[in-house]
Amino acid sequence: MITLAIDAMGGDHGLDVTVPASVAAVQAHRDIRLMLVGQETRIREKLDAVGAGDAGRISIQSASEIVAMDDPPALSIRRKKDSSMRVAINMVKEGIADACVSAGNTGALMATSKFVLGTIDGIDRPAICGILPRMSGSTYMLDLGANVAVSPEILFQFGIMGSQLIESHGGPGNPTVGLLNIGVEEFKGDETIKAAADLFKNSDLNYVGYVEADDIYMGNIDLIVCDGVLGNIALKASEGVAQFIMSVIRQEFTRSVFNKVAALASRSTLNAVKNRLDHRHYNGASLIGLNGVVVKSHGGTDSVGFRCAIEFASKAAGSGLVERIGRQISERMRSEAVSDRGSGARIPGLS
């Protein structure tokens, strides 16, 4: 049985989304138990409204405050110690929940998770790793927005964490890793990315070189590593294009009576297209590098999307990811210490 703490108040739509999604998730999965964290009366009312007043495997954990979507992260940590987000993360820390899920403010979720759970020993910065669709298989990508400025070493750690995430999800062993850049040629990019490329080349990771942003969807790279700014821009631009294209399709298929008839004839095919492109099915990004499993749902998602994030968290909770990353990082630190001793390069007096 997997127990998940759900930040019931988080996201653009709060309880209207989190409660129906939670009810649907426990009905579909017998091995999931959910603890809805937030304002008890309101949660109970919503459970009654969706006809799940005494739903088994759903319980309520009271928390009086709510982190707003535009609260600065530092403020949410200092001032809102009884927020639904904070209490849900505390439950992971205390071992009451195996993972937590929130559609709330990304910055606050990352900052609070880091503050409460701490990072895995040797990891400098946790990151947000998402899964994006391609023609066959999917592309993991990090960081999607947690880290504005990064060093080459941090990018390299993203590579280790992402590779372990893929393997822990039962993806390809020794996954291929690319560094997102503005061109594939060696001379492209700034000094940070060039230094990161050197770290990847001299490592055990299955590094394939620089990749461009169209490779996210049209390439065959398992993991794409970048800083949080590039990740955010790539992801948001993608969302914009996808929405734009779907709007154009909708507009053209409703432009005339003839087109509406055509749409009717193509309904099942158009539905299949819509289904494959439905971003809600890719909802749920991992905050990795933390001592615990925290899943971020898109803030504006609906109950179908939030349910996907819950299901994603239930798989991630049992994958042993934290331990896997911990082992890889400590091995790396050991081997670096050995090579430092060997060369006497860093602190000769102490070697």
Next chain:
Amino acid sequence: MITLAIDAMGGDHGLDVTVPASVAAVQAHRDIRLMLVGQETRIREKLDAVGAGDAGRISIQSASEIVAMDDPPALSIRRKKDSSMRVAINMVKEGIADACVSAGNTGALMATSKFVLGTIDGIDRPAICGILPRMSGSTYMLDLGANVAVSPEILFQFGIMGSQLIESHGGPGNPTVGLLNIGVEEFKGDETIKAAADLFKNSDLNYVGYVEADDIYMGNIDLIVCDGVLGNIALKASEGVAQFIMSVIRQEFTRSVFNKVAALASRSTLNAVKNRLDHRHYNGASLIGLNGVVVKSHGGTDSVGFRCAIEFASKAAGSGLVERIGRQISERMRSEAVSDRGSGARIPGLS
């Protein structure tokens, strides 16, 4: 009559694309004259092959060398002084052509243009400005990849140049301008973008604040300003998603005999969709900030796309953009000089 110099050897497909596109463009537009720059014998052979051996309003300008798509920019300037790209830009410098069009190596095109034409007085860095589709109207965006690192002042100059480009194209007067960032909240982003936001706020530009990358396609902002890395990532991610979605549609509509029949019934609607999303119709980006009009075509485009870039260049050539930007920048420099004298802030001893 507009005269354009065409880098006939540039792009992934060279003459196979540039020559048919040029022939189609002069046939469709009586006011365009084209000078195809490159290896004369090969150009003449290709003109004969497409049945336009003695095409009126097309002439050939000999150039012996070719800039490869992966030539480092500095090398192309130093070593290939008789390249088709260089000679085409020279013709703009000498006033023989009103503008030039190239599908060649972007870095080399920008570096050579800067070297040969020079930048407009007061402009620190030229940039690449593209036009992207949205539901109604279009979004201008710069920089799409010329400048890896920028200062707040350079971002602000991008705002001036882009606004002038829109007005010179007959777009909305006093166009709205947004700064691309990882969130719309004031506290988001690094120091460079925050300082740039201050410059925009205290200017005459119609600044609307930070925008996110989905606003490129789903917003209503006329101009989006960013550095070349973000621009490149947003553009390439967009291309990837669009290709992916079109592939999914194609795959679903050919999955079974039934689906193929549905596709037949929807053929005209699907074609209308395809047409509206056809990136070839948006081909042609402006290199702005230079003392001359240079248009960059996508390197991998076909003859339909390259013809669009030629048509775009013919409009841009007559728009007086260089003079407009020159006036705006010199006004800004004058007003800064006045305010410096007034406050005595910068070099008090000289005021």
